[in-house]
Amino acid sequence: MLAPYDAPNATAHLSLVRFNFSLKQACLLLISAFISLFSSMSLAVTEWVDFELVKGHITLPVTVEGFEGRAILDTGAQGNSINQVFINKHELELDKADKIIVRGVYGEEKRQRYSNIQVNLLGADIEMDKLASLRLGSDKNALLLGGAFLRNFIFQFDYPNSRMRLFMRDEIDLAKLENIEMRMDKGRRQPIVKVNLNDQKEAWLIMDTGSNGGIFLKRSTAEDQGWLEEFELDKVSSSGVLGSGHKDAFTLPEIQFGPFTVEDVKMSVPEKGQKVNIFSSGRGSLVGFKGKNIKGLLGYDILKHFVITVDYKGGNMHVGLPE
Numbered sequence: 001m002l003a004p005y006d007a008p009n010a011t012a013h014l015s016l017v018r019f020n021f022s023l024k025q026a027c028l029l030l031i032s033a034f035i036s037l038f039s040s041m042s043l044a045v046t047e048w049v050d051f052e053l054v055k056g057h058i059t060l061p062v063t064v065e066g067f068e069g070r071a072i073l074d075t076g077a078q079g080n081s082i083n084q085v086f087i088n089k090h091e092l093e094l095d096k097a098d099k100i101i102v103r104g105v106y107g108e109e110k111r112q113r114y115s116n117i118q119v120n121l122l123g124a125d126i127e128m129d130k131l132a133s134l135r136l137g138s139d140k141n142a143l144l145l146g147g148a149f150l151r152n153f154i155f156q157f158d159y160p161n162s163r164m165r166l167f168m169r170d171e172i173d174l175a176k177l178e179n180i181e182m183r184m185d186k187g188r189r190q191p192i193v194k195v196n197l198n199d200q201k202e203a204w205l206i207m208d209t210g211s212n213g214g215i216f217l218k219r220s221t222a223e224d225q226g227w228l229e230e231f232e233l234d235k236v237s238s239s240g241v242l243g244s245g246h247k248d249a250f251t252l253p254e255i256q257f258g259p260f261t262v263e264d265v266k267m268s269v270p271e272k273g274q275k276v277n278i279f280s281s282g283r284g285s286l287v288g289f290k291g292k293n294i295k296g297l298l299g300y301d302i303l304k305h306f307v308i309t310v311d312y313k314g315g316n317m318h319v320g321l322p323e
Contacts (some may be wrong), residue, residue, distance in 0.1 A: 045172075048163040049122070055137075056212030056300030058157060058164070062142050063120040065092050069142030071121060074210030075191055075312065076297065077146030080128065082114060083136035097130050119143070144210070147190070151313040157209070158307045160322045167309075174309065174316040180258030182207075183292060184315030191310060192292060193317060196256035201225055203295040207310075207317070211299025214266030215255070216247075221295050222269045227252065236268065246271040257302060258319035266301050 052059045052070070059070040064082070067090045087094065094114040102111045115129040128143075136144055154167035154174055167174075181194040183204075191207045197215075205215065222228050231250040238247050247268040254263045270276045309318040 045168075046166045048158070048161075048165050050163050051157075053159070053162055053300075053304075054141075056304070058209055059141075060121065064142045065090070065094075065118050067092075067142070070140050071143040071145055072136065072141060072210065073150070074144050074146050074208070075150060075310065076206055076208030076210045077144060078190070079146050079148050080131050081134045081136065081144040081146075082117065082131040083139070083141045083143070084133045085135060085137070085139045086142045087133065089139040100132060102132060102134065147312060150310075154309065154311045156307060156309040157303075158322055159304045160307075169311065169314070174311045174314065174318060177309075177318050178316045180317050180319050182315055182317040184312070191312060191315065191317065192294060193257075193298065195298065198225070198227075198252050198254060199256070204292040205296050205298040206294060207303075207308075208297045208299050209303065211297050212301075213268060213297075213299045214301035215252075215268070215296055215298050217267055217269050217296040219248075219269040219272065222250075222267070227267075228269070235271070238268075245274050245276065247274070248272075255302070257306075260306070260319060262302060262305065 049060075051073075052061075054070065054072075058073040060073070062069055062071040064086065067086075069083075069086055082094075086092075095116045097113040097115040099110050099112055102109055112133045113130045114133065115131075117128045117131055119126050119128050131143070134144065154169055154172060155164060156167065157164050183192050184190070192204045193207050194202060194204055196202050201221070203217075203221065219228075227250065228248065231252070234249045236247050236249045238245055248271055249266065249268040252265045252267045254261055255265050256262075305321075307320045307322050309320070311317070
């Protein structure tokens, strides 16, 4: 059950627009595609841009090396990646950069990174470097865009209406408008939020737009609360960018997410004995995170109800309902 709450709005005006981002030219070109949406450089917020929800993932149309595909926006990923399946389908010959260790939910591997990749996103022709090769599902998924892209603006995702817009950080103080406790890890670039689980347990979870489930929780947390005995469990399989595994799923009566109560929440925990690295592409394990003990991931099945406004760099968030 959800209660209404006003979403933040920006009414300030820009007399002079300056960009002090230490970005490469490619990123500046990408940003310019959004900036073109500002009317006469006088508004502090862009117009709405439609996105497509594909299996719970926010996606935008993109062209990579002349081939059309989708770009996934993932708040839980630090960097940007390219889909190996997309590379194989279109027989792309890309310039190799270095190799990095990528940690997925069910394992880790050394993966190739590619540079000098020609991309068109939101009408801007850009060149992207050091995109890690990952398996990102369908061959229509071309890119994954993480913190390197998201930290430049305040993003507002209207899940019910499948649209997004940007706020200039200098023109809106999200710290004063936030209505949910959020933190940001300065090194890994991952947003974490505090929720209340079933009015019993407060937990810090990574807000992950790249997760298409509800809440993926540490098994020990669910065991400590007695939920694995209290609620009926279903055995489900799961796959990640590196391998697959098994989970125990159940339904929790409710969680408190900011000022809202969400009922009948889909929960899952790793199957007993299942080893997991809960994060992908540089994400760490479920341990202390900037002084907080992270209990899991919060994904699409919660976010789908709301308008989420996130300052990825500043570590502030507002949760609201669409107009």
